[in-house]
Amino acid sequence: MIFFTTEEIEQWINEDAPLVDLTSHLLGLNNQPGILQIATRHPTRVALTEEAGRIFEILGCCVRNICPSGEDVPAQSVLLSAEGPAGALHRGWKVAMNLLEYMCGVATHTAEMVNKVREYSDIPLLVTRKHQPGLKKPLIKAILAGGAVPHRLGLSETILIFANHLNLLGGRAALPALLADMKAAACEQKITVECDDLDQAVQAAEAGTDAVQFDKVSPQDLSTWCPELKASFPNLVVLSAGGVGPENVQDYARTGVDGIVLSSVFHAKPADLGVTISLR
Numbered sequence: 001m002i003f004f005t006t007e008e009i010e011q012w013i014n015e016d017a018p019l020v021d022l023t024s025h026l027l028g029l030n031n032q033p034g035i036l037q038i039a040t041r042h043p044t045r046v047a048l049t050e051e052a053g054r055i056f057e058i059l060g061c062c063v064r065n066i067c068p069s070g071e072d073v074p075a076q077s078v079l080l081s082a083e084g085p086a087g088a089l090h091r092g093w094k095v096a097m098n099l100l101e102y103m104c105g106v107a108t109h110t111a112e113m114v115n116k117v118r119e120y121s122d123i124p125l126l127v128t129r130k131h132q133p134g135l136k137k138p139l140i141k142a143i144l145a146g147g148a149v150p151h152r153l154g155l156s157e158t159i160l161i162f163a164n165h166l167n168l169l170g171g172r173a174a175l176p177a178l179l180a181d182m183k184a185a186a187c188e189q190k191i192t193v194e195c196d197d198l199d200q201a202v203q204a205a206e207a208g209t210d211a212v213q214f215d216k217v218s219p220q221d222l223s224t225w226c227p228e229l230k231a232s233f234p235n236l237v238v239l240s241a242g243g244v245g246p247e248n249v250q251d252y253a254r255t256g257v258d259g260i261v262l263s264s265v266f267h268a269k270p271a272d273l274g275v276t277i278s279l280r
Helices: 006-016 022-027 049-058 086-118 136-145 172-185 198-207 219-232 249-253
Strands: 033-040 062-066 078-085 125-127 159-161 191-195 211-215 237-241 259-262 273-279
Touching: 006 049, 006 086, 022 086, 033 086, 049 062, 049 078, 049 086, 078 086, 086 125, 086 136, 086 249, 086 273, 159 172, 172 191, 172 198, 191 198, 191 237, 198 211, 198 219, 211 219, 219 237, 219 249, 249 259
Parallel strands: 125 259, 159 191, 191 211, 211 237, 237 259
Antiparallel strands: 033 078, 033 273, 062 078
């Protein structure tokens, strides 16, 4: 699983309360013993409860219960409970709640999309790196909890050739020579070429690419193109990317592609959670 340093979690806390929780201080609640519970109001795929628990532990509280990431829970389930000084519980309250609402929302939506695909195919749902800056690690953990797979964790470990690369290197006619040199240099890596139509995919496959990634191609076209490509290039991996959402993901799952690439799960509706703090 994704590892978060203590320093990263402390930064989340300090962003919200860098000096003092003025309300709790003026109410004289800092040392009042309390118990906090975070519960969901609807069926939820859980994500990042472990990190939410560490927020309270860093603040000096004792975490009593954590529902692990990746679990499906019904409405009214308690995701996390912690005991400690009321001032510390209040200081961690919104940080933990906001983290869980956003990330459980992404995990729940991702799980729904994965389940839709599995009704028709066992191909993976591949999530792109089009995440909000600064949120890469929590969002990757959330989509993993939802059952999806990262498409590209970053530019450093994958090779995906776009039209904008080829525009600078002589266009698609340069692909055969380019791929030969790249395969020799990156002999342990797979190479993918983005394509807009069947002709581009055939040309990339003949040039020696390992995979083609169609961008914003309709399910109808893919249903026709995939059998042709597989018949001519049995080892070619065919991916579909762009424009995929809950309303059409099953259409793409039926086309014969080897994986569906998308980023829409990053814009999922946050989970609806409730927090209560009471006397211990």
